[in-house]
Amino acid sequence: MDFQYKIPAAAVLGPALLAFALVALVRHRRDAPGWRGGPLLLRSVTALYATAVASLTFFPLWIYGGAYRNEAEWIGQIQPVPLLLADITMVPNVIMFLPLGFLLPLLFPRITRGRTVLACALISLGIEVTQLLQYIAFAHGRAVDINDLIANTLGGLLGYATLRAAQRAATTRAALERVSSPAQTVG
Template identity: 35%
Template structure:
């Protein structure tokens, strides 16, 4: 058994620092309300959970591996990709599609998909780097990137559909960090 970098002592302090920065950002712009604070907490908890489950474990004393650079990388889409993994990755990224429209003023479909893809790419790159440099236990997979991006788009579609329900748009506006761009 290999010793691991402990997850919680790393992820929790980082999440708290990010939360404090977000609260400071809202306070500085006179936007701090209980609803917006709730979004900041949800964002930090969500991001911490995703990072804890996608970047970790990182092994401290794993023996040196003589492996080619591409052994921790899957670049062929849909090859040996299990449907359970695809569904899990889609579901895990649905919150991205719901949080982005609360955080940015012009949350178009393309912007939300771009943020989801960028966040997923950052995870996959960190998995690749940790696998080679830090003894990480994950493989960077283009299928995860694609599924995560679909999840973000699905989250945005669900959020957009919910805004069409009477009263939901006004309720959601209380949680927004910027004024939405939509016809009135």
């Protein structure tokens, strides 16, 4: 049977955002720590950011079957040699992870630079693996590229550096402290 089916981002991410909004509402009404005022705003911005990243990296999700199915070997979708084809196209990947490097220390005030960069690298790796699994399962998807992992991780580091620079100025430090989550330990 030949078929092609498109799953738009809104079909998956819309309900996910709605679920977040319901959790936020319940926690806000129960006066849970970190779910009022600035911290709630920070969590909401982070949820919107995560939704945007998921939309850009996973959707639309095309499912093909029969004659429409891509018969190219999945192993050909992996580009493991770093920086061989590095060019200006890496810039969007750097930019995409700047907010993550900025937001993580606000969500987890005790997180270190190293753990922020590690988290960015692991999240980027998760995206690349998910894209590969999409290709294997649905015979359609994006190439898995080590350059994306490098660029995303660099973006996270630059986001972290941007936050620390902003925290040095008294006016921005005060504003950032108002939205930052209550101090949490990072295991």
